[in-house]
Amino acid sequence: MRMKLAFLAATALIIAPSLTLAAEKGGVINVATIGEPPTLDPMASTADLVGIVTQHMFETLYTFDKNWKTVPLLAEAMPEISADGKTYTIKLRNGIKFHDGSDMASDDVVASLNRWVKVASRGKQAAAFLDKVTATDPSTVTITLKQPYAPLVSLLAFNNSAAIILPSEKQDEPMKDFIGTGPYMLKERKADQYIQLTRFDGYTPRSGESDGYGGARHQYLDEIRFVPVPDANTRVEAAISGQYDYIDSIPVESFEKVKASSAVEPLVLKPFGYPVFVFNTAEGVAKDVAIRKAIRQALSMEDMMAAAFGSTDFYALDGNIYPKNFVWSTDAGVEGSYNLADPEGAAAAAKAAGYDGKPIRILTSRQYEFHYKMAQVAAEYLKLAGFTVDMQVVDWATLTQRRAEKSLWDIYITHSPFLPEPALIGSLAPTSPGWWDTPLRKQTVEAFSAEPDADKRVALWADVQKAMYAEIPYMKIGDFNAVSAKSKKVEGVEPAPWPYFWNASIKK
Missing domain, CATH: 3.10.105.10 (Dipeptide-binding Protein; Domain 3)
Structure with missing residues (x-):
């Protein structure tokens, strides 16, 4: 079933990061967010803040490229869809590991999607159309629908109320172990202070160029720290002083002030x-x-x-x-x-x-x-x-x-x-x-x-x-x-609705 692009390529919201070929590895960036996320379980919340943080830890079968076309992430390719539109056959990438060192297989995907339709609001949205999810073999999952459901792949790609893939034995409700397949993994969370993510050395990126949320996800940074800064004016002053490397959601009236700073530059998503x-x-x-x-x-x-x-x-x-x-x-x-x-x-x-x-x-x-x-x-x-x-x-x-x-x-x-x-x-x-x-x-x-x-x-x-x-x-x-700000020392971060930092690096 062909899906028409939601908008013209010329007005794409996500721009492919312009990384240098010799991006330096190492370093830590501090990201000022609008507050403390209510959970780190992206199935359980539609809050953008949850998706911004957890998309670095957890991954979905599909995601979106810079033109908002759905592209494979943990899936090997786009699904094979039957002529009647009711059967989706999904081949999985081989060699994908979870943060606990275990290998991802079809039983993990089946368990995760079954959790998604129970826990996530968008999973419940799909549940009315869903007949069953089965593991055809260790690297193949089949989704059978009661009737055609055109938004399915987009729902599976979305990082909000997300269909993340977890180990089959880590399906607790509420989530107890934050084990994903993402390029970064949770090291420590101190409520109202920071969420500390560190590089997952067992991560296998997709081949090819980075493309919006799709394509290769590079791990140049050692660590990403998300720091809640609830007051908007405090975020502005912190940006100007260079206290943080990325500052989310800057009031638009501060645009010229941020633009004049020697430490940071404004990013506008239009x-x-x-x-x-x-x-x-x-x-x-x-x-x-x-x-x-x-x-x-x-x-x-x-x-x-x-x-x-x-x-x-x-x-x-x-x-x-x-x-x-x-x-x-x-x-x-x-x-x-x-x-x-x-x-x-x-x-x-x-x-x-x-x-x-x-x-x-x-x-x-x-x-x-x-x-x-x-x-x-x-x-x-x-x-x-x-x-x-x-x-x-x-x-x-x-x-x-x-x-x-x-x-x-x-x-x-x-x-x-x-x-x-x-x-x-x-x-x-x-x-x-x-x-x-x-x-x-x-x-x-x-x-x-x-x-x-x-x-x-x-x-x-x-x-x-x-x-x-x-x-x-x-x-x-x-x-x-939307206006945000980033340090002039940070490369590989472009305006995006849910800013991501797996392609970010620090100038040495």
Whole structure:
């Protein structure tokens, strides 16, 4: 089943690292992250921070190249797919070792994928289509589906709620032993201080050139340390002073300040993605779609984006889930539903819907400062519309825990990169926090997921977006560019939605 690329090569988000032929081995880099990851089990979380750290430790059968095409990683090649689209035969690479020295084989893959469909939100998404996973021989796995499921390989490639491969005897829930096949392995974790990864000498990279997340993964560094630095302004000052070698998620207003530094240089990922307000459709005030529509009617996307990103150099207003350079771009459902900024009309709509003054609980974090700034603007517009607002500002790890509890929130604020396959969008799964589970969701999402023809899938995605605007499981606010910073002494690190450091080296 041919999958059309999600966007043009000229606008690829990931750029192949431009490594020198004589990259030096050795050294340690310190990476400042937005906080402490809630877990190191990438199956158990959709938090980007978890994926950023753990993609160095664990690997999946497939991954994405610089153009977001799925490519093999632990698999030897792309799967052989039967004519009816229901059987995937996957050959595994030979000679792959886990961090404990054991060899990877098909029984490890079967056990891991069975754990994935139980533990991971995206695994649960695939589970409805899955019949069985079997080990055909020590180096071959067969996945049998109940019906065709076009997003399967993309789901298997994604590092978020990831289908990582673990030893068959290390399948505990929750994870106890952090044993993967990645180029780096866990040495030590000190909560709120650092996560220390060291080179895995038993690692066998793929042959060929590095290509986005695909291709060869080089181990030039001895060690990578991920250090939580929750305050955005502290990250900026640490960047300018040269305290860290890579600094994630820099506020855009600090761009010129970072650019003027002698120690670091800014990295801009353009376009990166979009901030979203996710609604709790299962419990609380926002369970009523009429209330969700009134909330949307009240809000100014333009004012929220301006507060969060300042200059239009860093943001754009766009109600389409995907911008125009993506094959998935459509304006279905957008007209009359985006950037309305009508608190007076929203007040009337809320009254007609029976709003009784209960607080709208907005869950956000200052570790992503732009989330917090959008929440502040949203709160003022909602108050103008007569809503009572309870803004709960917590650290990101707490937010990811609270959003799993249906009784604790009405809106949480997050963001997403533009994903190569729309089925990867977490809110499309009824098990994802927000719990959108209606007949319209089932009809549109399942039709889109089951269709193997690439051109037909584009039209079916328009139906999904229209359903999202009709029922509002989440609201897209706009498009934005992401800014980070890296030391001028570090080579081999390029802008990427989930920055990776297996190709990084330090100038001597």
